[in-house]
Amino acid sequence: MSKQYRFPENFLWGSATAAYQIEGSPLADGAGPSIWQRFAHTPGRMLNDDNGDVACDHYNRWRDDVGLMKQLGMQGYRFSVSWSRVMPEGRGRVNPKGLDFYERLVDTLLENGIQPTATLFHWDLPAALDDRGGWLNPDIADWFGEYSEVMYKRLDGRIKRWATLNEPWVVTDGGYLHGALAPGHRNRFEAPIASHNLLRAHGKSVQVYRAVGKHEVGLVVNIEPKYPASQSPEDLAATRRAEAYMNRQYLDPVFFGTYPEELREIFGEAWPEWPQADMDLIRQPLDFIGVNYYTRNVARHDEANWPLKVSPVRQTQHTYTETGWEVFPQGLTDTLTWVKERYGNPKVFITENGAAFFDPPKAERGRVRDPLRVSYLRQHLRAVHKAIEAGCDIQGYYVWSLLDNLEWSLGYSKRFGIVHVDFETQTRTPKDSARYYASVVASHGEAL
Numbered sequence: 001m002s003k004q005y006r007f008p009e010n011f012l013w014g015s016a017t018a019a020y021q022i023e024g025s026p027l028a029d030g031a032g033p034s035i036w037q038r039f040a041h042t043p044g045r046m047l048n049d050d051n052g053d054v055a056c057d058h059y060n061r062w063r064d065d066v067g068l069m070k071q072l073g074m075q076g077y078r079f080s081v082s083w084s085r086v087m088p089e090g091r092g093r094v095n096p097k098g099l100d101f102y103e104r105l106v107d108t109l110l111e112n113g114i115q116p117t118a119t120l121f122h123w124d125l126p127a128a129l130d131d132r133g134g135w136l137n138p139d140i141a142d143w144f145g146e147y148s149e150v151m152y153k154r155l156d157g158r159i160k161r162w163a164t165l166n167e168p169w170v171v172t173d174g175g176y177l178h179g180a181l182a183p184g185h186r187n188r189f190e191a192p193i194a195s196h197n198l199l200r201a202h203g204k205s206v207q208v209y210r211a212v213g214k215h216e217v218g219l220v221v222n223i224e225p226k227y228p229a230s231q232s233p234e235d236l237a238a239t240r241r242a243e244a245y246m247n248r249q250y251l252d253p254v255f256f257g258t259y260p261e262e263l264r265e266i267f268g269e270a271w272p273e274w275p276q277a278d279m280d281l282i283r284q285p286l287d288f289i290g291v292n293y294y295t296r297n298v299a300r301h302d303e304a305n306w307p308l309k310v311s312p313v314r315q316t317q318h319t320y321t322e323t324g325w326e327v328f329p330q331g332l333t334d335t336l337t338w339v340k341e342r343y344g345n346p347k348v349f350i351t352e353n354g355a356a357f358f359d360p361p362k363a364e365r366g367r368v369r370d371p372l373r374v375s376y377l378r379q380h381l382r383a384v385h386k387a388i389e390a391g392c393d394i395q396g397y398y399v400w401s402l403l404d405n406l407e408w409s410l411g412y413s414k415r416f417g418i419v420h421v422d423f424e425t426q427t428r429t430p431k432d433s434a435r436y437y438a439s440v441v442a443s444h445g446e447a448l
């Protein structure tokens with residue numbers, strides 16, 4: 001008799017996407033450019049010179065895509081709002097056609113029995129705000145609060161769960177420290193400031209929500225559990241630094257109002273003294289935490305690896321994805337129990353989980369076989385169940401991603417979708433993993 005995987009009655013099964021990765025038409029109907037529009041059109045920044053001008057053409061095909069979600073039995077859909085579509089300069093003027101796009105999408109999701117969850121910022125900062133310093137300008141907390149209020153007032157009630165930011169760590173590490181992502185800075189002094197202002201903006205948005213909203217607001221973080229390569233003092237210290245830098249740097253301020261002390265060790269003179277008022281702003285009570293999980297990291301001390309002095313150790317005994325991430329489902333269970341134990345068992349949604357494996361550019365006779373992704377999803381959904389059995393308050397799972405899409409500076413080379421997109425014809429083809437996931441949703445997990 002196979003094990004019965006019972007999930008909580010109200011457990012929500014969904015899929016996730018993000019604006020710049022799927023919408024296309026970045027400047028249509030009065031939208032302003034984002035930093036990703038600029039970055040993607042800067043020679044040398046994007047693999048194969050790919051960009052989001054068309055992407056999955058979701059801006060035009062959104063109704064069919066909702067139909068696809070319905071066909072797959074999705075109960076929830078997590079998408080992001082393009083800030084500069086709604087506010088072309090990022091502040092002040094609202095673009096009615098931009099707001100209308102998201103209102104139509106939300107209403108159609110609801111008509112199809114699909115719960116919308118919106119992320120207000122998923123990396124595509126309005127370029128006009130970047131011209132004013134972007135995440136380096138402390139005023140951005142108020143700019144984000146203004147934008148948040150526009151969205152909350154227009155759609156709260158139809159959207160009953162909001163996420164302020166997606167993965168502030170990636171924005172900071174990729175956009176300000178290592179430079180692989182927009183706006184492409186490489187500056188040890190800028191990274192802590194950008195990170196801190198992201199959290200301040202999050203806090204401001206939550207304050208605004210408490211004033212005008214009536215449902216739920218939370219923060220989405222990527223968490224990658226760290227395991228020491230050895231029990232040597234150096235490797236244990238390296239693991240602690242890596243864990244503080246990626247995982248505790250965001251949840252500690254939100255839950256405790258303090259930063260991990262390792263950050264001063266990591267950034268040294270580049271780590272400022274933060275005013276208590278900032279820490280009070282960041283520490284707004286939340287209704288949920290979104291956890292994005294992909295992989296783990298085995299960490300060793302590496303004196304040469306600036307500024308963390310940590311390097312990953314490849315685990316040859318496990319499968320790796322196309323993005324070079326180890327398939328390690330136990331890491332998801334470990335992450336969820338860590339969140340439970342450290343932060344008092346907050347309500348958690350797994351707001352992203354998935355993998356890029358090689359898929360052909362075209363479906364073969366209406367089919368896309370992706371056994372590795374089916375196996376990845378099965379293993380990770382079982383890992384979620386294990387965490388629920390351990391008492392974690394997990395209330396939903398969104399597979400990343402509904403569609404093959406623009407994987408940021410890696411372009412269209414990495415396919416995460418459970419639905420295949422032929423980028424020449426824009427034909428959507430549910431992969432075997434979509435059929436599998438649909439069977440899991442239909443059986444409320446029992447088909448795992």
Ligand SMILES: OC[C@H]1NNC[C@@H](O)[C@@H]1O
Binds near residue numbers: 292416
């Ligand atoms: O790398 C896969 C995903 N990770 N989290 C943020 C998303 O925008 C990425 O596509």
